[in-house]
Amino acid sequence: MVVYLIGAGPGNPELITLKAVKALNKADVVIYDRLANEKILEHAGEAKLIYVGKKAGEHYKSQDEINQIIINEAKDTSNNIIVRLKGGDPFVFGRGGEEILSLISEGIKFEVIPGVTSAIGVPTSLGLPVTHRGVATSFTVVTGHEDPTKNRKQVKWDYTADTIIVLMGIGKMKENTSEIMKYRDSKTPVCVIENGTLPNEKTIFGTLGDIGDKDINTPAILIVGNVIDVFKEIKGIK
C-alpha cells in the first residue's frame, strides 16, 4: 500500500507528468481538489473518486477532515494504491506538507509526484519569462491571502526579487498592490492571468497603480516586474 501525493499541474489536463498518469492508472482511490482538472480523472479508470474541494452550499472540508479521509482510505485493506491529487504542485500553497506529516504520524508509506505549479507554468506557457537576462535575475512567489488566524504576519511585501508572483491575491488586489507600492513605483508593469492554460484563459495588463480597478475572475495570478515589458515584446504588444 502506498499513498501518492500528486501534482495535477496548472489546469490543462495534458500538463501532468507521465509518472503521475502511471500512478493514476493503477489507483484504487483518488482523493481530489477543485483545481485538479477533472479530465485527469479519466486516467484513473474504475477507481473510487472522492472530491474534497469546495462545493456551493455544502460544508467545506477542513484540512484535518481531509487528512483523516486519506488515512482512512490508506488503512482500508481493500485499497493498495491511494492517490491524493492536488492542483499545480502539492507543495506550493497546497498544504502537501501537512498531509505528508499526518501520514508519517500514522506510519503510512507515501511518495510525492511533483506537478507544474501555476506560479511558473501559467506565465511561462504564454511566453512570459519569470527571469530574463539583463532584466530579472530572481523571482518570489507569495500568497496574496495570508491566513488571518495566524498569530504572526509573515508577508511583508518588501521583496528584493526582480519579479513578484502573487497567488490567491485577487480578492485583496488593491490591498496587496498598495503594500507593494511602498517599495516599488506605481508605474511598475504588471499582468494578471486568469484561468491559465485553460480554454477560458485571459491576460490583463496594467500597472501596480491601476490593476486593482480591473475586472478580474479567479483563479488568477498577478505578476509584477519589468519581465512584463519583455512579455509584451514577445507578444508584439506596444
Ligand SMILES: C[S@@+](CC[C@H](N)C(=O)[O-])C[C@H]1O[C@@H](n2cnc3c(N)ncnc32)[C@H](O)[C@@H]1O
Ligand atoms: C491554493 S493555491 C494552489 C496552488 C497550486 N498548488 C499550484 O502549485 O499551482 C490556488 C491559487 O493558485 C493560482 N492558480 C491555480 N491555478 C491557476 C490557473 N489555472 N490560472 C491562474 N492561477 C491559478 C491562483 O492564484 C489560485 O488562487
